[in-house]
Amino acid sequence: MKIPQKKVELFCGTGGVGKTTIATARALALALSGKKVLLITIDPAKRLKQILNMKDSDDGEISTISLELFAMDPVSTSGKSFDALLMSPRATLQRMAIEKNLHAEFDSDIIKTLSRPYGGMNEIMSIIEVQFQLEKNIYDTIILDTPPGKHFIDFLESSEKIKNFFDKSFLEIFEYLGKNITSGGKARNFISFIVSTGIKKLLHYLEDVTGADFVREFIDAVLALYKCRDSFLKALSFQKELKKESFSNWFLVTSVEQQKMNEAQELKHDAAHFLHRDHFLVMNKCLSTFLDNWNTEGNEVLERLKQSMTKREHELQEFAGKNFLNVLKFHEINHPSPMEHVKKLAQMFLDQTRND
């Protein structure tokens, strides 16, 4: 199977399927074949950290990972490396604040909360980050390990969310409140405007629910974000690029380990909606090579176990064959070290894509 070289590769899938490990293995495989690679992970569990011996202080900063760390054949790794970035919504936002000179405005409890790892700006910030890194033009390929979410569509839809946010909620709030947003008015002006337009009562109820200061501070925070509108909307148009065949490869990661058929089905459904031809179903943790060679010697329990394991994998395999053009199979690795997992999976990537 051939995997064409693209500017961006996206790894999607639910949690627990080994998505981050596979994405890291892909980075290693590309780096081994001489490509300049950046791996971005926004998985808040930060599995990558464990694998690459990174620390919390590395969040939001690019680290260069020497392939010598992987203790493989010195000839193939000598002098080679790949870059890795642990996505930090706050760091990305900080950069925007500096660019737009919005330090003071961004120093608010609300914005700090929003940009926490679970704050709700994870996805859009990662799109902004990919775009920023892409514009540096130093990488052959940027690999994005998407957040686990329900499934990867959440990631795409997050930008729709931002669009709605700016186009509807934001604009209507501001048109409602007054038209002098760009002149740098502070919330207090809007509050007085609200009062003068007779929606004081509504505000009164809002304040009952959220506290009076909050309404004012929230409007301040929204204003600050509004001033970065360009960056958000740019990220939005960039999201369309991600869907182009010439630009991206999509890897949909699924695992044989658990009852993942429903999720594979969902992936298929979404794939039909969103994806171009270059998408790959990754079947992780396959056991068939082991199961085929297992002689249970007539033991009833073992035979039943073997059959249930075989059936599970067979069903996924059949489903994959019917619904996906490109299927990559990775067999299960039983090894205590995550590093070994990455190495072996990288080797499997190289083996499977070398065939033709």
Next chain:
Amino acid sequence: MSDINLAPHRLYIFTGKGGVGKTSLAMAFTKFLEKKGINVKYNCFNQNPEIALQRQLKLPSIEIKMESSAEVYIGRKLNSTTIASWIMKTHFFKSLFQMIPGLGHMILLGHLIDELETDPTLVIVLDSPASGHALTMFESSSNFKTIFKSGLIVKDIDRMHRFLKGAKNLKTHVITLATELSLSEANDLKQELDNNLPDTEAHSDLIVNDSYKKYFDFYQIDENKLPNFLKQKIELEKKIINDYLTLPHIDKDDGAQIVMELSKYMEELV
């Protein structure tokens, strides 16, 4: 009519990374409590509910949708559903919910706690994913106090905290698979959950799910008879299982059968 039995805790939260078997376990636990005559309800916490499976199992459940939850909840706090629906329709609130998913999760939790306070016999089993749910609802409640400062939501956060910290109301089970990586992630999650509800008696524990070692022990299978890949699996399991409560692999492939089989192992989770 027989008396309704009570469980040691009021709210059981099953959480952990994707694919560790939270839903099966939460459902099995609900069936287990039901069988003991406890007034128990399963809640899928704003995930897509597995309706077919719930029906097949005749699972007692309580379903609350995020938007309507917020409306009902705020209505109760303001003593007016009209004003609540009015508030929820404002752009201000719509954008607030869009930008801060944790707010919705917290309100959902507040709503469930309302139910528990209304009916003192009720027990709720919450099936809650780690990312974005279990963490946001605890984490956000402290965050929201910082950002809201005053008003109804803050008052209610205090009430929720009182309930969660109250005498053994809360029990959190963090589920993990029997692998080193999964276990270390589960430990991180447990720690974060504990940190997010400070000054509370330890409310969370780790449960290792889908263990092959436990499965072979149960059937008294001699390890030497196993093929290499299973021997390796078991060796890895032995290194990490230690004293954790461990549940066996279930060799069924039908969802309802898995749940019913698991429900036989739930005694220690109470």
